[in-house]
Structure formats: structure tokens, C-alpha cells
Amino acid sequence: MTSRLFATCVAVVAVFTPPAYAQRSVAAVLDALDRVHPLHEASISPEGARVAWVEDLSPDGAASAIYVRVVKGGVPKRISAAADGRPHRERGLAWSPDGQRLAFLSDAAAPPQLQLYVVDVDGGAARRVTSVAGQLAHPLWAPDGKQIAVLFVSGSTQETGALAAYKPDAGVVGDIVEEQRIAIADVALAPPKPPGGEGGLREVSPPNLYVYDYDWSPDSRAFAAEAAEGSGTNNYWIAQLYVIRADTGAAASIWKPPLQLAGPRWSPDGRSIAVIHGIMSDEGATGGDIYIVPAAGGAAKNVTPNLEGSARSIMWQADGRILFNEYVDGSSALARVDASGGARAIEWSAPVQISDVTATAKGDAAAAVVHSFAHPPEVYAGPVGLWNAQSSTNAAVTAMWGEGRSLHWKSDLAAPKGAAPIMVQGWLLYPANFDPAKKYPLVVSVHGGPSSAHYPSWPARWNAVLPSQGYFVLLPNPRGSYGAGEAFTKANVNDLGYGDMRDIDAGVDAAVKAAPIDPGRVGIIGWSYGGYMTMWAVTQSTRYRAAVAGAGIANWQSYYGQNKIDTWMLPFFGASVYDKPEAYSRSSPITFIKKAKTPTLVLHGDRDSEVPTPQGYEFWHALKALNVPTQFVIYPEEGHAIAKPEHQRDIEERLMAWFDRYLTPQSPR
Numbered sequence: 001m002t003s004r005l006f007a008t009c010v011a012v013v014a015v016f017t018p019p020a021y022a023q024r025s026v027a028a029v030l031d032a033l034d035r036v037h038p039l040h041e042a043s044i045s046p047e048g049a050r051v052a053w054v055e056d057l058s059p060d061g062a063a064s065a066i067y068v069r070v071v072k073g074g075v076p077k078r079i080s081a082a083a084d085g086r087p088h089r090e091r092g093l094a095w096s097p098d099g100q101r102l103a104f105l106s107d108a109a110a111p112p113q114l115q116l117y118v119v120d121v122d123g124g125a126a127r128r129v130t131s132v133a134g135q136l137a138h139p140l141w142a143p144d145g146k147q148i149a150v151l152f153v154s155g156s157t158q159e160t161g162a163l164a165a166y167k168p169d170a171g172v173v174g175d176i177v178e179e180q181r182i183a184i185a186d187v188a189l190a191p192p193k194p195p196g197g198e199g200g201l202r203e204v205s206p207p208n209l210y211v212y213d214y215d216w217s218p219d220s221r222a223f224a225a226e227a228a229e230g231s232g233t234n235n236y237w238i239a240q241l242y243v244i245r246a247d248t249g250a251a252a253s254i255w256k257p258p259l260q261l262a263g264p265r266w267s268p269d270g271r272s273i274a275v276i277h278g279i280m281s282d283e284g285a286t287g288g289d290i291y292i293v294p295a296a297g298g299a300a301k302n303v304t305p306n307l308e309g310s311a312r313s314i315m316w317q318a319d320g321r322i323l324f325n326e327y328v329d330g331s332s333a334l335a336r337v338d339a340s341g342g343a344r345a346i347e348w349s350a351p352v353q354i355s356d357v358t359a360t361a362k363g364d365a366a367a368a369v370v371h372s373f374a375h376p377p378e379v380y381a382g383p384v385g386l387w388n389a390q391s392s393t394n395a396a397v398t399a400m401w402g403e404g405r406s407l408h409w410k411s412d413l414a415a416p417k418g419a420a421p422i423m424v425q426g427w428l429l430y431p432a433n434f435d436p437a438k439k440y441p442l443v444v445s446v447h448g449g450p451s452s453a454h455y456p457s458w459p460a461r462w463n464a465v466l467p468s469q470g471y472f473v474l475l476p477n478p479r480g481s482y483g484a485g486e487a488f489t490k491a492n493v494n495d496l497g498y499g500d501m502r503d504i505d506a507g508v509d510a511a512v513k514a515a516p517i518d519p520g521r522v523g524i525i526g527w528s529y530g531g532y533m534t535m536w537a538v539t540q541s542t543r544y545r546a547a548v549a550g551a552g553i554a555n556w557q558s559y560y561g562q563n564k565i566d567t568w569m570l571p572f573f574g575a576s577v578y579d580k581p582e583a584y585s586r587s588s589p590i591t592f593i594k595k596a597k598t599p600t601l602v603l604h605g606d607r608d609s610e611v612p613t614p615q616g617y618e619f620w621h622a623l624k625a626l627n628v629p630t631q632f633v634i635y636p637e638e639g640h641a642i643a644k645p646e647h648q649r650d651i652e653e654r655l656m657a658w659f660d661r662y663l664t665p666q667s668p669r
Contacts (some may be wrong), residue, residue: 045099081106132199287482310482316361352458373404401467402430441521448528478503546662554619599629606636
């Protein structure tokens with residue numbers, strides 16, 4: 001099905017040409033990027049009449065606002081728990097089954113920590129439901145409308161997830177494990193103090209299980225839960241699918257998947273639970289096939305075994321079919337598949353990024369945050385394939401770079417007999433004020449993961465700054481990426497750094513053929529796995545004349561014992577470092593460090609639990625000892641994701657100065 005949005009996106013993404021303007025300074029570009037307010041949690045009400053969303057009001061997300069709008073018209077209305085009118089941290093939207101009330105989290109009350117609130121969207125003040133100390137997340141109404149569940153870490157002051165700056169260890173390491181549990185609030189009680197509960201919550205799931213995601217059963221008596229025993233940071237990759245009783249908390253594992261699962265969603269008839277399953281390397285960066293697991297236990301069935309792309313989120317329809325967000329060959333799609341399997345039907349597709357997708361109970365309407373290389377994020381909602389913009393938050397912001405073009409090039413991966421060659425897809429982002437008579441430098445921006453992808457989205461960080469300053473930027477999706485089927489995503493298993501680097505190098509060749517790029521002025525940059533690939537690239541060849549490695553892995557052997565998330569590596573290497581040390585050494589940049597000649601800027605947060613700071617020290621120290629131009633910058637009180645705006649700005653200004661210094665015009669070799 002085509003749509004107005006699809007037609008618009010083709011016009012503004014595939015052939016988008018921004019107006020010429022005087023080149024802005026890096027600081028001016030960063031100021032403009034800060035004026036873009038990120039939008040999250042596009043949430044359509046069960047019957048499709050309204051849509052709600054969250055808007056970040058500050059660059060660090062510390063202040064936000066919730067808006068509700070009638071889908072067929074009207075103006076967005078602000079919803080808040082604050083009586084003083086000041087912005088607070090507000091998020092975690094959940095519609096009641098009748099679509100009349102909205103549950104959300106807010107830190108408006110003292111002491112300032114997130115609490116659960118409920119508001120009637122037709123008017124009236126928000127009512128506070130909880131009074132607890134700890135971390136609250138992911139509210140979800142019971143289908144009977146009488147209770148709200150949340151994820152709760154009692155007493156914790158540590159933000160959940162591996163991206164946050166970790167709390168420094170002290171005392172006996174590993175003795176204290178803070179588990180995220182399912183807890184229930186009775187909406188009818190005011191102020192609620194359920195028996196055996198505290199501050200309005202009754203903790204339900206077992207105290208030894210960390211729950212990552214969950215869903216109510218249609219009879220409101222149980223939960224489907226993605227959970228693991230022990231540390232939540234470390235064990236996401238070995239989570240199992242559980243059914244947990246809402247009354248007693250009794251938990252039973254019904255599926256131990258061979259790889260990672262995500263997004264458990266209970267079928268409307270109560271008989272099945274759908275999940276996304278595949279090889280995934282970061283919590284929250286979901287992609288894979290859709291599996292159906294009997295709620296009473298039994299064999300899991302892959303209902304999308306030949307999916308051309310990667311499923312990112314799933315939503316059951318009342319008729320038993322599944323609507324899902326798919327990323328395929330550089331485009332986003334909404335597709336449907338029958339729970340019994342069969343061919344999926346694509347309802348809508350466009351070269352844009354859609355996220356936070358929700359759908360009505362019937363599956364006839366949906367909402368999402370939509371953005372592209374040409375347009376910053378806005379909320380869209382309405383009938384699937386015919387949705388319209390619901391917000392105009394970022395309408396005044398214009399692109400500061402050139403067009404984004406989809407490229408394809410051949411991989412050396414072996415194709416099935418009789419099949420066409422396997423192709424790699426990526427995006428080439430053109431510089432501002434592009435002049436076809438000039439030769440330009442190119443920087444390859446490698447995504448993290450490795451199980452992730454570059455999407456056709458509004459650029460951020462260096463993907464925005466570099467093209468605004470006259471650089472081409474290549475955004476490759478090599479083997480290991482989402483968007484080309486599960487076999488492609490798993491194609492770097494036991495081969496990290498090798499095949500994916502050949503795919504990236506071939507992408508550089510394709511970019512040089514497609515655009516006026518100077519092959520003598522090519523750089524590379526990345527964060528996390530992208531930082532690893534940057535370190536790997538400069539130890540494999542001298543093709544890249546400048547490099548910036550953020551939170552990169554220099555030595556897989558030492559990394560295994562330093563990080564707090566080591567279970568993620570087992571599917572990729574096939575065994576632990578203690579059982580298979582040669583595999584870890586084979587893919588380590590430090591093994592080949594004497595080949596490095598490329599000037600490399602190394603960046604790191606000092607409280608990174610995913611890639612600890614010693615990895616940056618190890619690579620920088622080696623380069624320095626070998627007289628390779630290098631600099632190492634550590635950002636205090638930062639985790640794997642750099643959160644403080646002043647640190648984000650420092651990174652962009654440093655990397656631009658680095659590339660400008662080492663990618664100046666030079667004669668061919």
C-alpha cells in the first residue's frame with residue numbers, strides 16, 4: 001500500500017537537495033542541532049482516537065513534556081503532574097484499555113524521583129499513585145483496567161541499563177545485585193497501600209529474576225516476561241521467556257532461546273506469546289525473526305523464517321495477526337504476518353526511520369516517531385499507510401548537509417547456489433553546498449553493535465557535523481547489521497573484524513565510484529563496536545588517513561575480564577576467552593598494533609561498564625609507544641553513552657579539528 005507519507009518521503013529523501021548557505025561554524029551547527037527536540041513514545045490509544053508522546057526539552061533529557069492530541073484534528077495538549085508549571089522529567093506513557101486515562105512517570109513531587117501518575121485525558125489533575133524509592137519504568141495497564149504494572153528496582157539510585165555511568169564498585173564485588181521486578185499498583189486505592197506492599201506497589205516477580213520486558217496476559221492474571229537470574233546488566237543476552245502469576249508471583253520458564261529474545265507480547269486469545277529472536281548485541285537495539293511460543297509451554301515456531309529484513313517491534317491485532325516494524329534494505333516498513341506463518345504483507349514502506357511504533361487493538365491505525373535525512377523527528381498517526389503529522393515541534397529546523405543516497409555494493413559472502421550475489425546496503429550523505437566539480441574528503445562512520453544498522457534518520461553528532469563542514473559521510477551496513485535477514489546479521493559470527501571490514505572497504509570503493517571523493521583523503525570513525533572497527537581498520541591497512549575511536553575494544557582478551565556484560569560475546573565467539581583464547585586474540589587490534597600508522601584520536605567515558613576505560617588506555621599507550629600521532633580524552637562521570645552536553649560538544653569540536661588536520665588536500669600516492 002502506498003501512502004501520502006510515502007510519496008512525501010520519496011520526494012524529500014531520495015532526491016532531497018537543500019538550499020545553499022554560507023558554511024556555518026561547528027559551534028553554530030551544534031547550536032542548531034540542540035534546537036531539535038527529540039520525540040519519544042508515540043502512543044496511540046487502544047481505539048485510535050488520540051495519540052500521546054514525550055518531547056525532550058533539554059539536551060540531556062532531564063526535562064521533558066507529555067502531549068496528547070486528537071488524531072483527526074485539534075491541537076496538542078500538555079499533560080503533567082506538576083502544579084507549578086515548570087518542566088520536569090516525565091515519560092513512560094501507558095493508555096488505559098478504554099482510552100480515557102493515561103498513566104505516566106514524573107519526578108514532579110519531592111523528593112525528585114520518578115513516581116507513577118494517572119490522569120483523565122478529558123480534564124482534571126494528575127493523581128499520584130506511588131510513593132517509592134527506587135527506579136520505575138515501563139508502566140502497563142492490566143486489560144481489566146483495575147491495575148497498573150511497572151518495572152521496579154527497589155531502593156536503587158543507579159540508572160538501569162549498561163549505557164549509564166556505572167556506580168563505582170566498593171566492598172565485596174558482586175555481593176549486591178539490584179533486581180528489576182514487576183510490581184503492581186491498584187488504581188482504585190488512594191493513597192494506595194496494598195497488603196505486603198510499599199508506597200503503592202506490590203512486587204510480584206521473584207526477587208532473583210531481573211525482568212527486562214513484559215506484557216500482561218489478556219485475562220489480567222499473569223505476565224509474559226523476558227528475564228534472567230542475576231545481574232541485569234550482564235545477563236540480558238541469556239534471558240529466557242517466563243510466565244509469571246500476577247497473584248502469587250510463581251514463575252515458570254517456557255522457553256530458553258538459543259540466542260537473544262526481546263519484546264514478549266501476549267496474543268489476544270491468551271494461547272501464545274510472540275517474541276523477536278535473533279543475534280543481538282545491545283539491549284534495546286532489537287532485530288530478528290518473529291517467533292511464537294505456546295503460553296502453556298512447547299516448541300517455539302519461527303513465523304518469519306525467510307524475512308528479508310529485521311523485525312524491530314511487534315503488535316498483536318484482534319484478529320490474531322501480527323503487525324510489526326521491519327527494517328529492510330535501507331527502508332522502514334510496517335508489515336503483517338499470520339501467527340501460523342506464511343508470507344508477510346508489507347502495508348507501508350519508505351526511506352525514513354520510524355521508531356516507538358504503537359498500534360490500536362484492531363491494528364487498523366498506528367503511531368510512530370518519523371524522521372529522515374531531510375526532516376527532523378515528528379509524530380505521525382492514523383490509519384496504517386495513511387497517517388498524518390500530529391506534531392510540528394521541529395518544523396523550523398532545516399538540514400545543514402546535502403542529500404542522502406542509498407548505495408549497494410557486492411559482498412564476498414557466499415550466496416546460496418543459484419541465488420544472486422549478496423549485496424551490502426549503506427547510505428552516502430553528501431556535503432552541504434555540494435559542487436560536482438570539486439573533490440571532497442570522505443569519513444566512514446561505522447555503527448555500533450555489531451547487531452545494529454544505520455537508518456535513514458535525522459543525523460546526529462558527527463554524522464551531522466561532518467557533512468555540514470564539507471565532508472562526505474559513508475554510513476555502511478556491513479555483515480552483522482540488521483536489515484538484510486537473520487543470516488546476514490549472523491554472518492560475522494566467529495569472524496569479527498574480517499568480513500565486516502571487507503564489506504566496509506568495498507563500500508568505500510563504491511562511494512568513490514559514485515561521487516567525487518578524493519581516495520587519498522579518507523578517514524574512519526565509530527563508537528563502541530564502531531570504535532573497535534576503527535581500531536581494527538588502522539591496524540589492518542593505511543588506507544584510512546585519520547581515525548577517531550570512541551569507546552573501542554582494543555584487546556578482546558583483556559576486555560572479556562574487564563567489562564560487566566561479557567555474556568554478549570559468547571554467541572559471537574562460540575566460547576569464553578578461557579576456552580577459546582586464540583579466537584579473541586585473532587580479532588584483537590592490539591595483536592596487529594605494529595602495523596598501525598594512522599593518526600588516531602581515542603575517546604572514552606570514565607565510568608563505562610560496556611567498554612571499560614582500560615581499553616582506550618591500552619590502544620593509546622601502544623600508539624604512543626610506536627610514535628603514531630594520537631591523543632586520548634577521558635570524560636568524567638560518563639558511561640558508555642556520553643550524556644553531558646558540554647562533553648558531547650567537546651567531542652564534535654575535537655574530531656572536526658582532528659579530521660581537518662589530517663585530511664587536508666594532498667597529492668595522490
